[in-house]
Amino acid sequence: MRPIKILLSILLVLLVVAGVFAWRLPADVGYRYGAHLLGPFALTGVRGTVWDGHADGVSLLGNDLGELDWHARKRPLLGGELVADVRIKGGEIDIAGLMTRHGDGSVSAEDLRFSVPASMVEPMIGAPDVHLLGTISGVLKDATLWTASVRNATGHARWSGAGVSGAVEARFTDLLSEFASQPDGSVAGTLSDDGQGEVAVNGRYSLHVPLISGEATLAARNGDPQVLEMLRHIGTPQADGSSKVVVEGRMLKAL
Incomplete structure (x- = not known):
């Protein structure tokens, strides 16, 4: 019986040591062995522990996003x-929320609040001579990404200081x-103005990772001649004086 007791004691000590090591496992060590779990994300300047850590840089497919802080459960x-x-x-980038990587490889987000410069969306519209102004902010209440399919996504966004140059x-x-x-794994949305400006906007879009498409109708709300003249140079002029804008592109150039 004595050898068994000794063996059990050794195992207990090893478990305690392993637990302490895991509890205080350096973040850079954890990243070294678990980087493949982050998919298209890459980290630099990793420090702290795997539970509470910081990265000086985080990028998505080579697109720099800023610094990252995390608190794992x-x-x-x-x-x-x-x-x-x-x-x-x-x-100008600020993104915060709860992220979960499930055992099947899917990733979900919950109450993810975001604020990003509208210029980040420019690669989606495929028009290098058009630059987007302002800030897009909102909340992704819930979403699960599995391969190229987005499930259970709901949310809203506001484009403040909206404009193009x-x-x-x-x-x-x-x-x-x-x-x-949507049932086919895509995400569909509507786009409208807040009713306070001279340009009325009414549109819709569809995102099917990594492709995005959409169209919007722009109209002069009060028949302002300057607005009507501006609309002649945006999109395709319509018989009623409005303009139709059609967008097709990819979420990110590297996708």
Whole structure:
């Protein structure tokens, strides 16, 4: 019996040591062995622990987003899930919420609040001579990404200080959007203005990772001659004086 007791004691000590090591596992060590779990995201300047850490840089497919802070939850790991409160902040970018990587490889977001410069959307519209102005902010209430399919997504966004510059010059009042996932795995949304400006906007869009498409009708709300002249240079002029804008592109150039 004595050898068994000794063996059990050794195992107990090893478990305690392993637990302490895991509890204080350096974040850079964890990233070295778990980077493949982050998919298209890459980190630099990693420090702290795997539970509470910081990265000086986080990029998505080579697109720099800023710094990253995370606070991982320990209990979900027992069920094979990595759950963490994350915040990405850099310049005009501010993203924070709860992220979960499930055992099947899918990733979900909950109450993810975001604020990003509208210029980040420019690669989607495929018009290098058009630059987007303002800030897009909102809340992704819930979403699950599995391969190229987005499930259970709901949320809303506001484009503040909306405008375009470059080949055309235009300013709008705030634009509003509501979006939700569809049965085919895509995300569909609506786009409208807040009713306070001279340009009325009414549109819709569809995102099917990594492709995005959409169209919007722009009209002079009060028949302002200057607005009507501006609309002649945006999109395709319509018989009623409005203009139709059609967009097709990819979420990111590298996708």
